Amino acid sequence: MSLMAITWGIASLTALGVITRPFAWPEAIWAVLGALLLVVFGLIGPWDAWAGIAKGLDVYLFLTGMMLLSELARRQGLFAWLASLATVHAKGSALRLFCLTYAVGILVTVFLSNDATAVVLTPAVYAACKAARVKDPMPCLLICAFIANAASFVLPISNPANLVIFGGGTMPPLGQWLATFGLPSVAAIVVTFLALYWTQRRVLREDRLALDVESVTLSRGGRIMGFFLAGTAVLLVGASALHLDLGLPTFLAGCLAILIVLPVTRESPVETLKGVSWSVLPLVAGLFVIVEALNSTGLIEHLARYLTEGAASHLSQTAAIAGLAAAFTANLVNNLPAGLVAGSAVELAQVPDKIAAAVLIGIDLGPNLSITGSLATILWLTALRREGLRIGAWTFLRLGTVVMVPALIASLAVLILQ
Numbered sequence: 001m002s003l004m005a006i007t008w009g010i011a012s013l014t015a016l017g018v019i020t021r022p023f024a025w026p027e028a029i030w031a032v033l034g035a036l037l038l039v040v041f042g043l044i045g046p047w048d049a050w051a052g053i054a055k056g057l058d059v060y061l062f063l064t065g066m067m068l069l070s071e072l073a074r075r076q077g078l079f080a081w082l083a084s085l086a087t088v089h090a091k092g093s094a095l096r097l098f099c100l101t102y103a104v105g106i107l108v109t110v111f112l113s114n115d116a117t118a119v120v121l122t123p124a125v126y127a128a129c130k131a132a133r134v135k136d137p138m139p140c141l142l143i144c145a146f147i148a149n150a151a152s153f154v155l156p157i158s159n160p161a162n163l164v165i166f167g168g169g170t171m172p173p174l175g176q177w178l179a180t181f182g183l184p185s186v187a188a189i190v191v192t193f194l195a196l197y198w199t200q201r202r203v204l205r206e207d208r209l210a211l212d213v214e215s216v217t218l219s220r221g222g223r224i225m226g227f228f229l230a231g232t233a234v235l236l237v238g239a240s241a242l243h244l245d246l247g248l249p250t251f252l253a254g255c256l257a258i259l260i261v262l263p264v265t266r267e268s269p270v271e272t273l274k275g276v277s278w279s280v281l282p283l284v285a286g287l288f289v290i291v292e293a294l295n296s297t298g299l300i301e302h303l304a305r306y307l308t309e310g311a312a313s314h315l316s317q318t319a320a321i322a323g324l325a326a327a328f329t330a331n332l333v334n335n336l337p338a339g340l341v342a343g344s345a346v347e348l349a350q351v352p353d354k355i356a357a358a359v360l361i362g363i364d365l366g367p368n369l370s371i372t373g374s375l376a377t378i379l380w381l382t383a384l385r386r387e388g389l390r391i392g393a394w395t396f397l398r399l400g401t402v403v404m405v406p407a408l409i410a411s412l413a414v415l416i417l418q
Helices: 003-020 027-040 046-054 057-075 078-090 094-112 114-131 138-150 160-165 174-206 220-241 247-265 269-274 280-295 299-313 315-333 335-349 353-369 375-386 393-417
Strands: none
Touching (some): 003 280, 057 078, 057 247, 160 335, 160 353, 220 247, 315 353, 335 353
């Protein structure tokens, strides 16, 4: 068996382990184990493995800062307050609560990233549904998973995968970003809502909410975090407009929030740090090593050659195929490493902006097909498990097929035609 075949075999088994979680081990264990096997068998050198890990530095900083901000906001009750507002204004209507939750999910995803939606909005929505005595909270909880990816390319800060694809100083200016992704984002958000509602319409029609739901009072710490998060969003949008990396500003914002908010509320940082899903970082690092090993097999050069030839002969067709291929590949290996490969191929091929945009839409929106397609969905699953809830991989796949595929086609069509 050739070294290339062994490399691809280990990568495939690693992806399978992350997806199926044998022995109920966390996803991070399988990603790290796969990376270690590649190094042990000499399929990738230690320094090359380290180079792969180092490529994710901006992503690690971004994720760490965003998780610190999100956990701190959760502990101060900010997201529970937002979910409470939605419940109170639902006025007994499950459909109205569904729509309001979707609107809140859009705001959180756009300005705080899809991972924040998965990590902190999910438990807040569950608590709100429980307070409203909702019979089946799953329709609203599904929103937290699907909108986290559907709205994740409205802004560069809305998804860490955006930093991966447009790394190395290739991030478009904010104005160009909005001109390219504005309408496709609207298409993705609208079609995802319609498809998700269609799949949940029977539950929403039959469910009734309690009318005597008490509103949650926002604490002093929650108010401070609200202003802090708004300021952070402005900071990151400004950094994006100035074409700056987003990882370090986000990390510093998370550290600064702890230094400012916790002394005011007289709380220890220990509980906040314990609430952060730190296993996300080795998961991402392990996947980056897997991708680095695959790159040594000539994967990026092959993809770049296909993109270059396709762009020269059939631009729109190549953009559509590249977007679809990126979307379904992201579900096999997770969208962060898939984005790293796709981004490297796009940069090497120097293809037109339309193809690069189609690839990003596929990487961001495509993971709505499976439970392990994106880091946000994995974090969403973790949040569900904390509440004692489960959803099977095949159940999510059937739902994702109905919701993701039409949204992806609509978004790519708008991109190509605009």
